[in-house]
Amino acid sequence: MREVIQQLFPRLRDRPFEITSPHDGRYNCVAWAAGDVRRWWWPAEPPFAYWPEGISREESLASFIAAFASLGYEVATSAAHELTFEKVAILASNDGTPTHMARQLANGSWTSKLGSLEDIAHVDLHGVTGSDYGEVVAILRRRIR
Amino acid sequence: MAKPQSQTTVKGDVGSHFATKLSGGARTIVAHGTTAEESQRRAKRVWEARDRQITEVAKQAIDEGLRVAFEELVLVWSAGTAHLSSPAKLIEHPAYRQIIGLGPSVLPLILADLEESGRFWFPALNAITGETPIPEDAEGDVERMIAAWLQWGRANGLV
Numbered sequence: 001m002r003e004v005i006q007q008l009f010p011r012l013r014d015r016p017f018e019i020t021s022p023h024d025g026r027y028n029c030v031a032w033a034a035g036d037v038r039r040w041w042w043p044a045e046p047p048f049a050y051w052p053e054g055i056s057r058e059e060s061l062a063s064f065i066a067a068f069a070s071l072g073y074e075v076a077t078s079a080a081h082e083l084t085f086e087k088v089a090i091l092a093s094n095d096g097t098p099t100h101m102a103r104q105l106a107n108g109s110w111t112s113k114l115g116s117l118e119d120i121a122h123v124d125l126h127g128v129t130g131s132d133y134g135e136v137v138a139i140l141r142r143r144i145r
Numbered sequence: 146m147a148k149p150q151s152q153t154t155v156k157g158d159v160g161s162h163f164a165t166k167l168s169g170g171a172r173t174i175v176a177h178g179t180t181a182e183e184s185q186r187r188a189k190r191v192w193e194a195r196d197r198q199i200t201e202v203a204k205q206a207i208d209e210g211l212r213v214a215f216e217e218l219v220l221v222w223s224a225g226t227a228h229l230s231s232p233a234k235l236i237e238h239p240a241y242r243q244i245i246g247l248g249p250s251v252l253p254l255i256l257a258d259l260e261e262s263g264r265f266w267f268p269a270l271n272a273i274t275g276e277t278p279i280p281e282d283a284e285g286d287v288e289r290m291i292a293a294w295l296q297w298g299r300a301n302g303l304v
Contacts, residue, residue, distance in 0.1 A: 008228050025263040026287040028230040039285035040265075044232040047277065048267050050285025059233065100230065115228040116265070132228065 001118065008114070009128050017122040025116035030064075032113035033088045033101035034071060043067070061137055064090050064098050073140035079125060081108030085141040089125050093134040100133040147172050149192060154181045167192050171278035171297060195275060198249040203302035207253060215254045218244050223264065236268050245272050256298040259291055270294055 001023075006013050030041035031050075042049035043057040043064070052070045056063045065075065068088060079089060087104040102112040102125060112128050113119045122128060125136050147170030154165045162177040165184040174191045178184030222240035229235060236242075244251060252273060259266045267290055271277055278297040283289035298304035 005228075023227075025265070030230060031285075038288075040230075040232075040287055041285060042230055042232055047279040047281065047284035047290065048232045048265075059231065097231075115226070115230050116263075117228050 005114065005117070005120065008132065009130060011130055012120075012122065012127045015123055015127045017120050017127060019118045020111065020121050021113075021119035023117045027113060028115060029101045029113045030067075032111070032119060033103040034068070035103075041067075059097055061090060061092060061096060061098055064101070065138060065140065068140050072142040074142065076139045076141040079104070079136070079139045082141070084144055086144055087139055087141045089136050090138040090140070091125075091129065091133045091135060092137040096137070098137075100128065102128065149174075149189075152185070152188075154184060156181075171276040172274075173277075174275060199252070199274070199301050199303070202249045202252055205250070208250070211247065211250055212254060215244065215247065215251055219258065219264075232265065232268065235265050241269065245269050249273055252298070253303050256295065256304050260295055260304070263287060263291055267294070 001019060005017070005019070024037075026040070027037045028040050028042065031037065031039055034041060039050040041051065043051045043055070043059055045057070051057050052067050055066045055070060073088065076085070076087060079087065081104065089102045089104075089110070090098055091100040091102070092098045100112065102110045105111055105121065109121055109123050110125055111119055111121050129135050149167040150169040152165060152167050154163055156163050158164045159177055162179060163181045163184040164175055164177050165181070165188040167174045167188045172192075172195065174188050174195070176184055176187035176191050178187050218240040222238050222244070225240070226235050226238050244255070252270070255266050255269060258264060267279070276297065278293045279290050280293065283293065295304055
């Protein structure tokens with residue numbers, strides 16, 4: 001499976017990463033960033049995906065930021081590790097449409113659920129950027145309770 | 146087969162046409178006509194056609210050529226999209242659209258794959274059958290969504 005993941009994300013070829021779960025179609029990257037392993041999160045037409053109540057189901061950065069604001073996150077200026085904050089990253093394609101989310105781990109590295117495939121731990125966000133997920137467009141943070 | 150439990154007819158939702166909505170079980174059908182009676186007749190025909198299609202598929206053995214075609218399309222779709230999260234991206238893939246284009250005959254194959262793999266077949270099932278058996282409070286809850294569709298499949302002799 002490592003090879004398949006490296007084919008999908010060529011920048012992981014020269015960066016350490018670890019597969020940390022079996023593939024699982026019950027949850028996706030946004031759910032994983034939100035700490036939910038039971039539902040598929042996306043601002044899509046119901047009932048095909050879950051999205052927090054009252055938040056626009058438009059596939060936009062604003063909608064993602066609003067969804068995570070409902071969980072206590074605010075926009076941050078840096079992906080750098082801060083001991084008192086947990087962080088998530090939003091990635092988007094060239095046209096600004098969100099494609100992926102990742103969550104920072106306590107050691108400063110990141111974890112991503114790759115669609116319905118596995119979870120991986122990767123040292124930085126650059127590893128999952130590229131043609132399919134695009135680039136990092138926002139970092140959000142909330143104080144660790 | 147579900148029978149219509151409610152029927153409403155309104156004027157003007159598409160131009161000056163009348164629209165009749167039939168609902169029952171997990172199914173909703175809307176059909177239009179230049180008169181209320183015509184829209185009601187057309188809605189009834191669509192409802193009956195859906196029943197006939199599903200009944201016929203349930204009676205038939207799976208065509209082996211169709212099975213191979215389905216497996217090939219699933220392979221291509223899955224390789225191209227399994228790492229993506231956006232339902233829009235999953236659905237707009239050409240292989241997924243071709244699978245929907247195979248029509249009701251492919252329903253037993255989709256339901257079997259849904260049970261085995263849990264792949265994102267919900268929009269395809271909805272598009273082919275016109276039905277939405279997923280409870281409102283189960284949105285995004287993939288296990289419950291799968292269970293709802295498998296229950297629908299069993300009730301219709303497709304699983």
